[in-house]
Amino acid sequence: MEFDKAVISRRTCRDYSSKTLPMSKIADILDIARFSPSSGNLQNWQFIIVRAQGTKEKIADICKGQSWMSDAQAHIVVCNKSREVEKNYPNRGELYAIQNCAIVSANIVLKAADLGVGSALVGAFDEYELQKLLDIPEAAIPEMVITLGYPESLDEDQPRTDLKYLCYLESWGKKEDKKDFWPVTKHTKNLVKKASQTKNRASTKAKGLIRKAKNKLKK
C-alpha cells in the first residue's frame, strides 16, 4: 500500500473478526517496525507477543476493562528498557526512551494498516499489574499494548485538525495567510478524499458480502 494511504486509512479498530491472524503477519509487522529510529540507535524496545485467549482477557481487564481487546487475535506489549538510554542521556534519557517506544508503536500500527490488519494503541493500564501478569522485570516498563487482528468493522473516522491551524511560520505564533503558502494543504485534502473513497468502497463491498451470506443462510 502506498505510504500516504496507509497513514490516512489506519483507524483504531475496536471490533475484530474471528479470522486467524497468522504468526507470519505479526512477524512481518514487527520486522519492519524494528527499523524505527531511536536515540543513539539504542532500540530500547522489547515486544511481548500474546496470543493465548486467557492472557488476552486478563490484559483487557488490566486495561481498565476494555473487553473488546480480548477479541483481537494478538496483543503486542511494547516494553521500554530505559536503563541504557538514561545512562547515555542523563538529562533527557527518560523522555527519549518513552519517545523511542512511541515511535516503534506508531510504525507497528502503520505496517499493520499496510497489510490490511486492524490495530489499536492502548495506553490505559496499570503498569505494575501488566508486569506481574507477564513476568516483566522492573527494568522494563510496559509503555503500550497494541491489539492486532482483522477488522469486523471500523469506527467512524476521527476528525483531524486542518494543517493551517497546526503550523506557524519561522517562530511561535507567526502566521502568514498567503494563499500560495500552503500548497501542501490542497494536496493533502485530495489524498484524504481518495483514501476515504477507497475505504467507503471497501466497506460497501463488505456490507454486500455480509448481506449475501445472510441471504444464503436464510435459504
Ligand SMILES: Cc1cc2nc3c(=O)[nH]c(=O)nc-3n(C[C@H](O)[C@H](O)[C@H](O)COP(=O)(O)O)c2cc1C
Ligand atoms: C498513547 C495512546 C493511548 C491510547 N489509549 C487508548 C485506550 O486506552 N483505549 C482506546 O480505545 N484507544 C486508545 N487510543 C486510541 C485513540 O483513542 C485514537 O488513536 C484516537 O481517538 C484517534 O482515532 P484513530 O486512531 O481511529 O484515528 C490511544 C492512542 C494513543 C496514541
